[in-house]
Amino acid sequence: MNQDTICALATGNAVAALGIIRISGRDAIAIANKVFSGKNLEEAASHTVHYGFLLEEQKHFTEGQKPTDKGLQAIDEVLISIFRAPKTFTAEDVVEISFHGSPFIAKRILEVLVENGARLAKPGEFTMRAFLNGRIDLAQAESVADLIASENEASRKMALNQLKGGISHEISDLRNDLLNFTSLIELELDFAEEDVEFADRTALLSLLNRIKGRLHELLESFRYGNAVKNGISVAIIGKPNAGKSTLLNALLKEERAIVSDIAGTTRDTIEEILHLNGTAFRFIDTAGIRETTDTIEEIGVKKAREKIETADILLYLFDESDYTAAEVVDFIRGIQRKDLQIILLQNKTDLADNSSFSAEITKALVPDFAKTLIKISAKNQTNIDELKSELSTFVDNLKTETSTVITNQRHYEALQKSLQSIENVEAAVQSSITTELLAYELRNALEALGEISGEFTNDEVLGNIFSKFCIGK
Numbered sequence: 001m002n003q004d005t006i007c008a009l010a011t012g013n014a015v016a017a018l019g020i021i022r023i024s025g026r027d028a029i030a031i032a033n034k035v036f037s038g039k040n041l042e043e044a045a046s047h048t049v050h051y052g053f054l055l056e057e058q059k060h061f062t063e064g065q066k067p068t069d070k071g072l073q074a075i076d077e078v079l080i081s082i083f084r085a086p087k088t089f090t091a092e093d094v095v096e097i098s099f100h101g102s103p104f105i106a107k108r109i110l111e112v113l114v115e116n117g118a119r120l121a122k123p124g125e126f127t128m129r130a131f132l133n134g135r136i137d138l139a140q141a142e143s144v145a146d147l148i149a150s151e152n153e154a155s156r157k158m159a160l161n162q163l164k165g166g167i168s169h170e171i172s173d174l175r176n177d178l179l180n181f182t183s184l185i186e187l188e189l190d191f192a193e194e195d196v197e198f199a200d201r202t203a204l205l206s207l208l209n210r211i212k213g214r215l216h217e218l219l220e221s222f223r224y225g226n227a228v229k230n231g232i233s234v235a236i237i238g239k240p241n242a243g244k245s246t247l248l249n250a251l252l253k254e255e256r257a258i259v260s261d262i263a264g265t266t267r268d269t270i271e272e273i274l275h276l277n278g279t280a281f282r283f284i285d286t287a288g289i290r291e292t293t294d295t296i297e298e299i300g301v302k303k304a305r306e307k308i309e310t311a312d313i314l315l316y317l318f319d320e321s322d323y324t325a326a327e328v329v330d331f332i333r334g335i336q337r338k339d340l341q342i343i344l345l346q347n348k349t350d351l352a353d354n355s356s357f358s359a360e361i362t363k364a365l366v367p368d369f370a371k372t373l374i375k376i377s378a379k380n381q382t383n384i385d386e387l388k389s390e391l392s393t394f395v396d397n398l399k400t401e402t403s404t405v406i407t408n409q410r411h412y413e414a415l416q417k418s419l420q421s422i423e424n425v426e427a428a429v430q431s432s433i434t435t436e437l438l439a440y441e442l443r444n445a446l447e448a449l450g451e452i453s454g455e456f457t458n459d460e461v462l463g464n465i466f467s468k469f470c471i472g473k
């Protein structure tokens with residue numbers, strides 16, 4: 001159990017109706033009691049709320065007052081909630097002070113708490129305590145961050161599922177099965193001279209197979225999980241004047257266009273986001289669309305290639321007046337990426353719609369190279385709904401059978417590592433390797449699986465995870 005008592009602002013540092021400061025640790029209740037005018041909190045039952053004033057030592061004196069008159073004065077009128085260990089967020093004694101939401105008051109209350117023996121919490125320290133005190137596992141701790149960051153319904157659901165222990169249960173079931181075999185194999189080591197086999201190798205192989213299948217499924221779900229959590233990136237490509245801006249505006253018509261600067265890129269990337277059925281579609285580098293340099297063909301083509309590299313979906317926009325069918329076909333056939341979803345958009349069909357033009361393109365490209373060809377008029381907003389439903393279908397198709405969806409890059413990497421180690425065990429069994437080496441591979445696999453829930457971890461990994469949290473979480 002951690003000895004320090006920590007405190008932090010749990011709500012945003014902005015003017016609001018209310019703010020909450022959280023205290024956690026052995027002295028949480030005693031410290032709160034020292035600065036509270038209401039009833040004796042040390043005698044208060046768990047999960048109760050108390051009204052009173054938050055007090056500080058009087059430091060400023062009005063005229064005529066002497067320092068000997070030094071007393072206590074109120075900072076704010078507050079409600080204090082008492083949560084006694086172990087049924088609390090951190091599994092320690094926790095106090096929540098609900099005050100009038102002024103950043104200035106928050107600062108004063110925190111100062112008073114520190115003066116009375118608490119210390120300011122580090123980023124993620126509350127959640128880290130919950131993990132260290134065994135109340136939640138690492139995957140659950142990470143889901144707290146995801147839950148707070150969730151921007152749409154689908155990612156909220158996934159984070160909540162994980163907070164309830166989704167992936168942890170899955171993994172721990174698999175680990176337990178494997179652990180049984182490992183114990184038997186290690187037992188064999190104790191009876192090495194007698195040349196006995198306690199662990200049925202055929203049964204072990206079939207278990208390994210089952211685990212591999214499950215790991216594959218979980219890894220596969222990351223595509224969907226990642227799409228839901230981080231959005232799906234869509235590139236709109238087409239010659240200058242093909243109607244890219246017009247199309248973007250048509251798509252975002254009822255949507256408040258969100259422009260975001262993404263940190264960490266060499267130049268600021270401007271994205272616009274369309275939400276469809278709870279999934280965010282990020283239109284990448286829409287600044288480029290509006291740049292005049294696009295009119296220089298060379299730069300245009302180079303940019304198009306770059307965009308295609310990072311996109312999940314390509315909307316290829318062309319129109320009859322400015323393209324030949326062969327030109328469209330060549331461009332699409334020239335795209336190397338097999339996992340890119342391509343949707344052909346024949347634009348300006350209000351001006352011209354020669355059926356042999358589209359037929360030639362469809363015949364050459366759909367379905368082998370492009371998913372579909374949709375005839376639109378960006379200007380008149382014709383068939384924009386068809387396009388939207390095609391985008392939604394893309395997400396539906398990513399959904400896997402599995403109820404647990406991987407959304408976290410660290411889990412994804414740990415699963416890959418686990419898969420590799422399971423394959424090593426499999427190879428070890430098949431090559432009738434020594435029992436020692438088999439036991440070694442099995443332990444590696446158990447460790448890899450344990451990394452996800454935090455059964456095996458180190459300070460560096462923990463520091464890395466929790467430092468990304470904000471203070472107060």
Ligand code: GDP
Binds near residue numbers: 241247347377
């Ligand atoms: P961008 O350079 O690809 O972004 O193209 P714009 O969106 O700026 O469009 C170029 C021109 O084509 C503009 O004058 C648009 O009004 C026009 N345009 C775009 N889509 C359509 C369409 O579906 N029908 C017609 N008639 N004009 C269109």
